[in-house]
Structure formats: C-alpha cells, structure tokens
Amino acid sequence: MLKYKWCVCDMDGTLLNSRDIISKENEIALKKLQEIGVEVIIASGRIDLLMKCFISQLGLKGNIICCNGSLIKNIQTGQTIYSKLINKNIVKEIIEYSLKNSIGFLIYTKDTIYSSKNNCKAEKYENMNKSLPLEFKIPIKYIDNISASLIEKMDVFKILLISNNECIKSLKNYFSAYETLTAVSSLEGLLDIMASDISKGNALKILSEKTGIDLNDVIVFGDNYNDIEMFECAGMPIAMGNSVEAVKVKAKYITRSNNESGIAYAIKNFIL
Incomplete structure (x- = not known):
C-alpha cells in the first residue's frame, strides 16, 4: 500500500x-x-x-x-x-501605485477578477472565455481608476503585478518592505502580493x-x-x-x- x-x-x-x-x-x-x-x-x-x-x-x-x-x-x-485578506488601505495603495506607474495588474477576489486595461493576462483570459463553457468562464472586470466604494466591496486575496523582469525585481523590493505583505515571484515578469505570512x-x-x-x-x-x-x-x-x-x-x-x-x-x- x-x-x-x-x-x-x-x-x-x-x-x-x-x-x-x-x-x-x-x-x-x-x-x-x-x-x-x-x-x-x-x-x-x-x-x-x-x-x-x-x-x-x-x-x-x-x-x-x-x-x-x-x-x-x-x-x-x-x-x-482558511482565508487571509490584504488590508483594504494597502489594496488602495497598490492599485494607485500601479495605475500611476503603468503597471499591469490582476486583483483576485472571491467572485471577480479585477484588471487594469490593456493587460496581456486579462486578454488571454478573455480569449479563453470565447471557447469555455458558461460554467468555466472567467469573470473579469476592468478598472482604470479607484474609488472608496470599489475598495469597500473588494475582499482581496492576491494582487498579481505584471511587468518586465527588471521592474518586477524593484517592485518586489518595494512591496517586501511592507510588514503586512508577502511578495514573491511566481513566473518571469510576474509578482504575487498577498497578506503577511502567506x-x-x-x-x-x-x-x-x-x-x-x-x-x-x-x-x-x-x-x-x-x-x-x-x-x-x-x-x-x-x-x-x-x-x-x-x-x-x-x-x-x-x-x-x-x-x-x-x-x-x-x-x-x-x-x-
């Protein structure tokens, strides 16, 4: 056995x-x-x-x-x-930073994936949706600005940042300085940001x-x-x-x- x-x-x-x-x-x-x-x-x-x-x-x-x-x-x-969310104020900071610096992102919540516009990852998922059965389709919403009401309804498990490798290295250093965050590379050109100790x-x-x-x-x-x-x-x-x-x-x-x-x-x- x-x-x-x-x-x-x-x-x-x-x-x-x-x-x-x-x-x-x-x-x-x-x-x-x-x-x-x-x-x-x-x-x-x-x-x-x-x-x-x-x-x-x-x-x-x-x-x-x-x-x-x-x-x-x-x-x-x-x-x-088990679940652990990123603090909403920190979520707001990361989104504002990303929008200001033209960094692509995906925000993972329980029932929706929020995305920056002109995002290669989101475009890939949109293309997949064309052939996926209804029950497997990926729910994506695009945002190009941030509001208090939007942040309030977001319970965020992870934010994925998308850029070139050099930029990802500096982003990892920048966000690793936050005591309430975990930042780790998952693939080339990607940075995963979660709550601390994840x-x-x-x-x-x-x-x-x-x-x-x-x-x-x-x-x-x-x-x-x-x-x-x-x-x-x-x-x-x-x-x-x-x-x-x-x-x-x-x-x-x-x-x-x-x-x-x-x-x-x-x-x-x-x-x-």
Missing part, C-alpha cells in the same frame, strides 16, 4: 505545459493516484475562478489551495477552510493540522519561488526539470519538464 496521502501540484510551469494544458499523460497518472486513495490537491497562485476547467478535468473533489495559500477551499462544498507551505501546514495528515506522507510538485515553502515541509518534494535552481536544491528528485509530462514521469518512476 502506498504510504502517501496527498499529491500536491503547482499549476503554472508544473501541472500545465507551456500551452496551459494538462497533458493526457499527467491526467492519467494523477487519476491513477486518486484510484489508489491518494488525494490530489492543486496549490496555485491562481484563484479557483481560473482553475475550474482543470479541476473538472482531473475530477478533483477535495481541497484546493489558491492564491499561494491566501485561500483554502473545499471543492465539493465550496466551504472556505505561503503554500503554511497552507499545507494548516490543512495538515485540520485533517491529521502527516506532512511526511505528502508529495509536492513545483517549479518556482512560491513553491519553496512547500518543498521545505513535505516528505517527498519533486522539482520539475524546468524549475529555478532554488527549487531544485530543495527537491528529493528532479523530474522531466512541464512540457514533457514531468508529473506523470515522476509518479511512474519515483512514486509507484
């Missing part, structure tokens, strides 16, 4: 290939784990509004970690297991405490800086071949890249 209870997968650069698709090989391997009693958990920087079609593809029914751990939900019941690793610890699952019995797959805390607390951390070096040095195994169905390869060769 397999000792592992959870298989936790990052999405971008890990579960998804560079075309934003879960390969058939990864799908089959993860469904095989579920058949033998291993719960598959997605742990992503994304909000669940951006993951519905992937949750459906894998047939997931348990828990999901969103926004790098700012939100933990049960997929089947919709129950919020990480996927902390989310796993919270779920472990609530369920009684020993983190030594947990497999994690990841590729980037926002996955490091997961690697530090799980028993079987596996880095993708395309991972940043800081993730690879924390891994027990390094598998193939996300474009080579690295999750499926690792499950077959390192787990089963």
Whole structure:
C-alpha cells in the first residue's frame, strides 16, 4: 500500500505545459493516484475562478489551495477552510501605485477578477472565455481608476503585478518592505502580493493540522519561488526539470519538464 496521502501540484510551469494544458499523460497518472486513495490537491497562485476547467478535468473533489495559500477551499462544498485578506488601505495603495506607474495588474477576489486595461493576462483570459463553457468562464472586470466604494466591496486575496523582469525585481523590493505583505515571484515578469505570512507551505501546514495528515506522507510538485515553502515541509518534494535552481536544491528528485509530462514521469518512476 502506498504510504502517501496527498499529491500536491503547482499549476503554472508544473501541472500545465507551456500551452496551459494538462497533458493526457499527467491526467492519467494523477487519476491513477486518486484510484489508489491518494488525494490530489492543486496549490496555485491562481484563484479557483481560473482553475475550474482543470479541476473538472482531473475530477478533483477535495481541497484546493489558491492564491499561494491566501485561500483554502473545499471543492465539493465550496466551504472556505482558511482565508487571509490584504488590508483594504494597502489594496488602495497598490492599485494607485500601479495605475500611476503603468503597471499591469490582476486583483483576485472571491467572485471577480479585477484588471487594469490593456493587460496581456486579462486578454488571454478573455480569449479563453470565447471557447469555455458558461460554467468555466472567467469573470473579469476592468478598472482604470479607484474609488472608496470599489475598495469597500473588494475582499482581496492576491494582487498579481505584471511587468518586465527588471521592474518586477524593484517592485518586489518595494512591496517586501511592507510588514503586512508577502511578495514573491511566481513566473518571469510576474509578482504575487498577498497578506503577511502567506505561503503554500503554511497552507499545507494548516490543512495538515485540520485533517491529521502527516506532512511526511505528502508529495509536492513545483517549479518556482512560491513553491519553496512547500518543498521545505513535505516528505517527498519533486522539482520539475524546468524549475529555478532554488527549487531544485530543495527537491528529493528532479523530474522531466512541464512540457514533457514531468508529473506523470515522476509518479511512474519515483512514486509507484
């Protein structure tokens, strides 16, 4: 009998290939784990509004970690297991700063994604919406100014800033100085901003405490800086071949890249 209870997968650069698709090989391997009693958990920087079609593809029914751990939900019941919001005054400051400096952003709330105009990420999601079934469509609203009434109705789990790599480095330094914020790079040209002490690793610890699952019995797959805390607390951390070096040095195994169905390869060769 397999000792592992959870298989936790990052999405971008890990579960998804560079075309934003879960390969058939990864799908089959993860469904095989579920058949033998291993719960598959997605742990992503994304909000669940951006993951519905992937949750459906894998047939997931348990828990999901969103926004790098700012939100933990049960997929089947919709129950919020844990959440931590960014302070509304800080949200206002970040939006004003971004608008003033022409920095693209996405703001993740429970039921809506707010976006700056002329945003490459939002345009990508709009294009996806053209072919997605109604239940998977992504709710996007655009803002080009900020008002007290808008801020008041926003409960923000994460703000994603979008710019060139040099700008992202300086933005990370700037917002890391806020004691009430966590700022971490997730992919090139992107900066994730959450409330303080938020990480996927902390989310796993919270779920472990609530369920009684020993983190030594947990497999994690990841590729980037926002996955490091997961690697530090799980028993079987596996880095993708395309991972940043800081993730690879924390891994027990390094598998193939996300474009080579690295999750499926690792499950077959390192787990089963």
